[in-house]
Amino acid sequence: MADDGINEDGARVTIRTVAADAGVSVAAVSKVLRNAYGVSEALRTKVETSIERLGYRPSVAARGMRGQTFTLGVMLVGIDNPFLPSVYRGIESVTEKAGYKIMVGLGAARKETEVRLIEQMIDNRMDGIIIVATQLGGEVLESYAQKIPTVVIGHHEATAQQFDTINSDDVTGAELAVEALIKRGHKDIAMVALGLRRKNMADVSPQRERGYQRAMQRAGLAEYARIIQFPTADLPRGEAINALLTSPQRPSALFCWSDLDAIPILNAAVEAGLSVPDDLAIVGYDNSPVAALPLISLASIDQDGERMGRVGAEALFSRMAGRKVPEHILIRPTLIPRRSLYRPTV
């Protein structure tokens, strides 16, 4: 049984081979493959038997030239971001059921690379793309979205027309964090945000800054509110952390835009002899697996990435099916309390 797509002559098994074997036309085989209209049960079984026997596999490349490829492109910022695996799992769970394949592009958070990947996916004739946590601007996204059904996850563009967006409600998430700290008696609560070259409200960090500001204001703590812009993740943050911890105005509590920053800060604080949460309480964002480790035990906001992935994939399918009006979905995050927020009552 040649299930490697190559028959005994070493020639590739194509749709024509199958047609000849089944004694039908090429068009008939194609119809069966796409389960198109107008195939009798008899024909279908005949063709499927031949396909099975010959181990035929349709060429995606050839398909892509006219019809669908049944493949979706998923662009992720990078492989090491703790929030992505769950989003990916969510997407996968939906696409698998629908019989679609996924092709992943890893973006490394560089605009140039991201553009290249999107174009690559278009060139490869993906049926649709999901873009997760991109740095790209709304105009660029709109222009790509005209050419290929697009869903964007983790990037706030609530007015986008050509594509859908799925986001955690980052404002609410930040409010949850700050309110929890206030409830523990904190007043002097600072925030660590992502210091971007060019501030863009579409990114998650500014959204969380807004939530922070709101919650502080509502609690009458506006005078304490201050946002510390941290250098981007790949730069050395050691100095910034040091400055923060040794400052005479060191806050009593910290809300951190991401676990990516919260975890190193928490580590540095303990190393410096501070007690967490007594000297410094910390709440992060993303609920990454590391935060859950007992030695870290970092309270964090959970985005339910899996659900975001699922919802995103579903939106993409409905868009591929012809929906034109954009959907902009917010998903409510939850607070995961841990030791960095309060000392458990033993």
Add this chain to the structure above:
Amino acid sequence: MADDGINEDGARVTIRTVAADAGVSVAAVSKVLRNAYGVSEALRTKVETSIERLGYRPSVAARGMRGQTFTLGVMLVGIDNPFLPSVYRGIESVTEKAGYKIMVGLGAARKETEVRLIEQMIDNRMDGIIIVATQLGGEVLESYAQKIPTVVIGHHEATAQQFDTINSDDVTGAELAVEALIKRGHKDIAMVALGLRRKNMADVSPQRERGYQRAMQRAGLAEYARIIQFPTADLPRGEAINALLTSPQRPSALFCWSDLDAIPILNAAVEAGLSVPDDLAIVGYDNSPVAALPLISLASIDQDGERMGRVGAEALFSRMAGRKVPEHILIRPTLIPRRSLYRPTV
């Protein structure tokens, strides 16, 4: 300037559009694209100008039907394994220079999924594939490798004929870990290994077990040697960890096949009131970023994943260029000492 591959009529810009615009034949444009032999400087600039002006982008799908796609497939076990990002970076650094694109498949460590992904890559007419840390058997790999140039990273198949392998020298890595523990005065050193349904020497864990055994024997500690098989990563390991830590035969030191297990064990040990490294010294494997956190400070064996990726990509290119004889490369790992191995002399 229409740089979106669609001209003002809304029609797709194809090689024919470019040919017409430049006033040359389709074949000529194709030659320029592939920088094939027999193009004058004049022709080349003429064509390149048109390409630029029209914003033409060749269709990978159409290309795949006859020629190369200039795209490589990279199959990764999963997105959350700490060792993969560095391997990926290594691969990327080489392919980028060569002007090749990468398409990633995420395998989730399920054989069925992995097979599907490899076939998908063949269907998509990748020019070659790199498979990282697969569960698949040697025969399966050989059969795929006949159809597409293949390099396997992190899977020991030293006798494979059809594909190349790049591996960390896992035996030596384990020896390094055990010798370091012996040097710190430990005798009762146990090992935690990955408990596979079907033991396969191609996997990394058994290789490390062999290195452990050797080092123990060479030091005359064979009587102490014992290997504890842990359930695979996705199952709850809490019980296994508990049993290990509360056993009356608790060893004084532990060599762990992966940080994936070492980190939870270290956490549990400290939670249980043990002192690391005094009551229990631990050395892990992979040197994952979490191991480096001060609060964790887990000694670990570093595989230099980036180098493995680079070497793997280079091997793939040379194989695509026609090399037939297989290469099986071992890369020497190094020990990264941290607090879980020895208390620093202050």
Add this chain to the structure above:
DNA sequence: TGATTTACGTAGAACGGTGCACAAACGGCG
């Protein structure tokens, strides 16, 4: 100068599918 080589460019058949337009077969009905 004629013969041969070299360089450049072109025509047109692949490649492996899709999908439209149409033919054939079938059954129901007046």
Add this chain to the structure above:
DNA sequence: CGCCGTTTGTGCACCGTTCTACGTAAATCA
């Protein structure tokens, strides 16, 4: 029995490239 509408299956143009085979003009050689 002839007419008509509905299935079911087929022929063929097409998708956007590559690549072989070949034509032509210029350059080199004897």
